[in-house]
Every structure is written in C-alpha cells, then in structure tokens.
Amino acid sequence: MKPARFEYVAPATLDAAVEALAAANGEGKVLAGGQSLLPLLNFRMARPTVLVDLNGIKDLSFIELRGDSVAIGALTRHREIEHSPLIASRLPVMSAAMRHVAHLAIRNRGTIGGSLSHADPAAELPMMAMLYGASLTVQGPGGRRTLMAKDFFVDALTNCLEPEDIVVEIEFPILQHDGWAFEEVARRFGDFALASIAISIRRDKSGIEDARVAVMGVADTPLRLENVEKQLCEIEVDSRMLDRFSELVTSSVTPNSDLHASAEYRKHLLGELAKRAMRTALAAKG
Ligand SMILES: Cc1cc2nc3c(=O)[nH]c(=O)nc-3n(C[C@H](O)[C@H](O)[C@H](O)COP(=O)(O)OP(=O)(O)OC[C@H]3O[C@@H](n4cnc5c(N)ncnc54)[C@H](O)[C@@H]3O)c2cc1C
Structure with a gap:
C-alpha cells in the first residue's frame, strides 16, 4: 500500500x-x-x-560523557550506539542489548529517539531507559522539559508526549556494578523479544548491596522491578539463590498471550532467563 x-x-x-x-x-x-x-x-x-x-538537524546526533551520565542525541542511529566505545565502557548492558535490535539494515537507520517514542513493549532501548533510570529532554512550543523514563512509557506503543513535542536527547546515569547481564529470546535473531531481562548488581561481603532489574516482552511497557531489586539485597547468595531470584521475577509480572507466545510460556521463559542472567552477573565478580 x-x-x-x-x-x-x-x-x-x-x-x-x-x-x-x-x-x-x-x-x-x-x-x-x-x-x-x-x-x-x-x-x-x-x-x-x-x-x-528530523534528519537534517545534525546536532541531534551525538554520544557524549557528561559527568556521571552518558547523553545520547535523539537522532543517534542504533548502529552508532552499538559500536560506540563510550557506550561499551560506561553503559555495557546497553552495548550488549544493541545487537538484539532488529537487523543490520534497520539498525543503520533506526534512532534512539524513534525507538523510545514508538514505545514498543518488546524493544531493547526502552528497556535500557528503564534499567538505567534515564531522563528524556523534550522540546515543545513552551520550551524544554525533562521526563523520566518511568513516566514516559504509558502503554503499548504509547508515550506521554504531546503531539507537538520532540525528544531531543536522553541521559543515562552510569551504574556502578560488579556484575551485569542481558538475556533475551526471540523466535528469530533480530525479531522483537518474547521475553528479556537485564540486571546489574553491586556486591558486598555478605551478598548483594544494590541491584537493578528490568524486563520486557512480559507487559504492555518495559518494567523496572524495584520490588525485586529490594528483595535481592535481603537474600543470601547460596545454592538456592538462582531459583529464588527466578521466582521473585516471575511472580512480579503478568504477561499477556498473543500470536507469538502464551502468557505461561513467556513467564516460564523469563524465569529461565532470570537464572541465566544472575549466574552471569555473579560469575563476573570472581
Ligand atoms: C522488521 C523490523 C524489526 C524490528 N525489530 C526490532 C527489535 O528487535 N528491537 C527494537 O528495539 N526495535 C525493532 N524494530 C524497530 C526499530 O528499532 C525502529 O528503528 C524504531 O522502533 C523506530 O526508530 P526510528 O528512528 O526508525 O523511528 P521512526 O519510524 O521514524 O518513528 C517512530 C515513531 O516515533 C516518533 N518519533 C521519532 N523520533 C522522534 C523524536 N525525536 N521525538 C518525538 N517523536 C519521535 C515518530 O513520529 C513515530 O511515531 C524493528 C523494526 C522493523 C521494521
């Protein structure tokens, strides 16, 4: 058509x-x-x-370090983020997620501002915005304002922008971590995720002192599981830890069934990915 x-x-x-x-x-x-x-x-x-x-507005495309954050212009292509040494060193979870975003031809054209604004519930960059607690600078007729990622994604394919707003840049705070992981399953590599989890942990002598957990493909928006993050800091890192983490994650989500997968399958998948992710994040300390 x-x-x-x-x-x-x-x-x-x-x-x-x-x-x-x-x-x-x-x-x-x-x-x-x-x-x-x-x-x-x-x-x-x-x-x-x-x-x-927007493609003629050149100053909308950049990746720069700003103190404890990395700022990315809205018109920055997925491929630039995927290959950025700054993103790889300061936002490694995002770097790992990028190769799962669609296919090469799409990554050559697609932009971070477009991905966040499109707000697909199974897209990697919206999930990264939730994981890192990103803030979006938006410009409308009344000037600029800042929106937090947690307020930005309202529903599937729905954000909180007014029709005349333009996303200008996105700022990602750098996380201090001892371990992190990104896990995703899609039916074919490059498809939208059936389920995915990203975690970042900081450890102390007795266990985990700080954690970030974000998931996607299992709700109408990407989710940061703050409740799971808090409970993670209270459980022991022992032989039962992976199962307990998996239970915490799966009991926090209520996926929908659709033509790609049933709700039960997505939940089961997420539980397995949670174990895999935590195993990787814990191993990084060693
Ligand atoms: C076959 C296929 C597979 C894909 N698989 C994946 C995948 O696995 N993971 C994934 O994350 N994505 C995937 N995508 C989507 C891809 O990443 C897109 O590039 C992205 O979702 C949209 O970015 P864009 O720059 O192309 O935006 P556009 O298509 O140009 O715009 C998308 C929407 O955002 C609005 N918009 C764009 N920029 C701004 C801005 N700065 N301010 C306000 N509104 C804005 C537009 O008006 C429009 O409503 C896939 C796409 C295709 C076609």
Whole structure:
C-alpha cells in the first residue's frame, strides 16, 4: 500500500521543527529513521497531514560523557550506539542489548529517539531507559522539559508526549556494578523479544548491596522491578539463590498471550532467563 497524502517538511533546526509540528495542530508526525513510522504510513494506520523530517538537524546526533551520565542525541542511529566505545565502557548492558535490535539494515537507520517514542513493549532501548533510570529532554512550543523514563512509557506503543513535542536527547546515569547481564529470546535473531531481562548488581561481603532489574516482552511497557531489586539485597547468595531470584521475577509480572507466545510460556521463559542472567552477573565478580 501507499501512504495517504501528506505535506513533507525538512527543517534545518530544532526550533523550526517544533514550529512546523505545532502548526499542524496535532495532525503532524516526526520522521526519524522511518523504520516503524513508514510501515504505519503505508498501511494507513497513521495518517498525518504533515511529516516533519528530523534528519537534517545534525546536532541531534551525538554520544557524549557528561559527568556521571552518558547523553545520547535523539537522532543517534542504533548502529552508532552499538559500536560506540563510550557506550561499551560506561553503559555495557546497553552495548550488549544493541545487537538484539532488529537487523543490520534497520539498525543503520533506526534512532534512539524513534525507538523510545514508538514505545514498543518488546524493544531493547526502552528497556535500557528503564534499567538505567534515564531522563528524556523534550522540546515543545513552551520550551524544554525533562521526563523520566518511568513516566514516559504509558502503554503499548504509547508515550506521554504531546503531539507537538520532540525528544531531543536522553541521559543515562552510569551504574556502578560488579556484575551485569542481558538475556533475551526471540523466535528469530533480530525479531522483537518474547521475553528479556537485564540486571546489574553491586556486591558486598555478605551478598548483594544494590541491584537493578528490568524486563520486557512480559507487559504492555518495559518494567523496572524495584520490588525485586529490594528483595535481592535481603537474600543470601547460596545454592538456592538462582531459583529464588527466578521466582521473585516471575511472580512480579503478568504477561499477556498473543500470536507469538502464551502468557505461561513467556513467564516460564523469563524465569529461565532470570537464572541465566544472575549466574552471569555473579560469575563476573570472581
Ligand atoms: C522488521 C523490523 C524489526 C524490528 N525489530 C526490532 C527489535 O528487535 N528491537 C527494537 O528495539 N526495535 C525493532 N524494530 C524497530 C526499530 O528499532 C525502529 O528503528 C524504531 O522502533 C523506530 O526508530 P526510528 O528512528 O526508525 O523511528 P521512526 O519510524 O521514524 O518513528 C517512530 C515513531 O516515533 C516518533 N518519533 C521519532 N523520533 C522522534 C523524536 N525525536 N521525538 C518525538 N517523536 C519521535 C515518530 O513520529 C513515530 O511515531 C524493528 C523494526 C522493523 C521494521
């Protein structure tokens, strides 16, 4: 199919893009990598009257260290994140997750701003935003404001942006960890995940003193399991630890069944991935 008719604008600055979007009175859409939006246009599931192309705004593409955080411009391509030495050294869980994002051709075009805004519940970058406790800088007609990832993902394919907002950059706090892991199962490599878990742990003499746990594919949005994180700090690192962690994780989620997998299968899968992830994270200390 072909898209419905729309007006195309390609502004050179962010201010001009916000202006063009605001002028569309809620009927405009931002175009970034186009990997999710163009199929929606072609199937006429999205019918914007104006398409505002961000690709000419060069200062939206960067990866930079800012004190204890790494800031990534919204137009930064998945492939740049995947191959960034800065991301590999400071945000290693994200680095490991990137090779699971779709296929090479899609990673060459897809952007972090597009992935977060599209808010697929089984996409890796939204999950990373939850794991790291990322903040998003957003610009609208009223100026810039900051949104936390935990407030950004509202439902499947739904974020909390106003129609005239543009995501400008995303800041990921660097986690201090002794061990971390990323585990995912998809039906074919590069497909959206059936279930996935990412963890980061800091250990002390008696066990785990701090933990981050995020999951995806098992709810309408990616989830950070703060309750599990707290309980992890109270359980002993002994031979039963992997099973206990797996139980904690699976009892915290209520997946849906769909044509890709049943709810029971997703839960079982997540439990197994949780064990695998914790085994890897604990082994890193040794
Ligand atoms: C076959 C296939 C497999 C895929 N598999 C995976 C996968 O396994 N994991 C995964 O994570 N992703 C996957 N994707 C999605 C891919 O990562 C997309 O690139 C991504 O979801 C959207 O990024 P984009 O830059 O292409 O955004 P676009 O398609 O251009 O835009 C997507 C949406 O975000 C909005 N938007 C874009 N940028 C901004 C911004 N800066 N501010 C506000 N709104 C904005 C657009 O208006 C649109 O609504 C897959 C896609 C395809 C086609």
